[in-house]
Amino acid sequence: MGDLVIGARSGAGEPEGSGGRAARSAESTAPSASAEDATAQSADEHGDGAGDASEDTGGGTTPTDEAEEQSGRTERKQRSFWKELPILIGIALVLALVIKTFFVQAFSIPSESMQNTLQVGDRVLVDKLTPWFGAEPERGEVVVFHDPGGWLADEPTNESSNSFVRGIQEVLSFVGLMPSDNEKDLIKRVIAIGGDTVECEGEGPVKVNGIALDEPYVFPGNTPCGTKPFAPVKVPENSIWVMGDHRADSLDSRFHMDQPGGGTVPVDEVIGRAFVVAWPIDHWSTLPVPATFDQKGLASAAPVVPAAAGAVGAVALLPLVRRLRNRAERDKRS
Structure with a gap:
């Protein structure tokens, strides 16, 4: 590429008889041939350089080439984004499902039974992780639990009449991105746990183990017993006694004492503890355990059995201790 091609001369020579003319013709053409040879030699000497320059020019990039290359990269990025989008959505849904199943789940407050602590329409976040490690509900906690049987038998669900909207709600509820409207779950405050004795006579106060x-947190204007005082109740092991903060408007343990469990809720039915009001923003607050449940003696009934067992063990070991002491004294004398 780039080498010059020199064409051959054409035309016939003079006859042999015309020597002078032939000689003169040869002489006249000699300089031309020399010029052509010089031109050819010059072309040969500079041919490689010309070829390199041509190749450099052909191999370089122009603004048009750069624009086309940039456009191609943009198109590839756009195609790559749309291909990856379904994968990203799938990963997000899986993570949301895992979080809902094992860590935190949102619940909506459907009634006034926990006013003024919780208002209708509030969204609370429920800790589902600690129960996996054996943690059980404690006195004073606000917990969400499944209907233990018959508590919500007559409560209507809040499903949308629009099938498309209902389908979207079910999908989002399944992965935990919004509360479910048709799950029959309740939210109340734990007042007593397994082994406790709880009572509320007259207008109150509520007593746990006599304290x-x-x-x-009780709704202003309500008495601690509300409209349903009750005699002392012994809470079975692995169960809890729950009451709403709006005592006059809460169908809690007091109203189900005639059902299996005597109004208590099995710990296995507890979904988790509500620890924060997440929505709406102006209602944001945490849900700590009230200080009244830290009173000394509130759990005084719990260590009775261990203390008695310790006393019996000490009495049983007393003869052995005496025998060892007597042997030590005899060894010392000898």
Whole structure:
């Protein structure tokens, strides 16, 4: 590429007889041939350089080439994004499902039974992780639990009449991105746990193991017993006694004492503890355990059995201790 091609001369020579003319013709053409040879030699000497320049020019990039290359990269990026989008959505849904199943789930407050702590329409986040490690509900916690049987038998569900909207709600509820409207779950405050004795006579106060509770969270104007005082109840092991903060508008343990369990809720039915009001923003707050449940003596009934067992063990070991002491004294004398 780039080498010059020199064409051959054409035309016939003079006859042999015309020597002078032939000689003169040869002389006249000699300089031309020399010029052509010089031109050819010059072309040969500079041919490689010309070829390199041509190749450099052909191999370089122009603004048009760069624009086309940039356009191609943009198209590839766009195609790559749309291909990856379904994967990203799938990963997000799987993560949301895992979080809902094992860590945190959102629940909507459907009634006024927990006012003023919780308002209708509030969204609370429920800790589902700690129960996996054996943690059980404690006194004073606000917990969400499944209907233990018959508590919500007559409660209507809040499903949308639009099938498309209902389908979207079911999908989002399944992965935990919004509360479910048709799950029959309840939210109440734990007042007593397994082994406790709880009571509320007259207008109150509520007593746990004989200790009166100071309940500032009770709805203003309500008495601690509400409209349903009750005699002392012994809470079975692995169960809890729950009450709503709006005592006059809460169908809690007090109203189900005639059902299996005597109004208590099995711990296995507890989904988790509500620890924060997440929505709406202006209702944001945490849900700590009230200080009244930290009173000394509230759990005094719990260590009775261990203490008795310790006393019996000490009495049983007393003869052995005496025998060892006597042997030590005899060895010392000898």
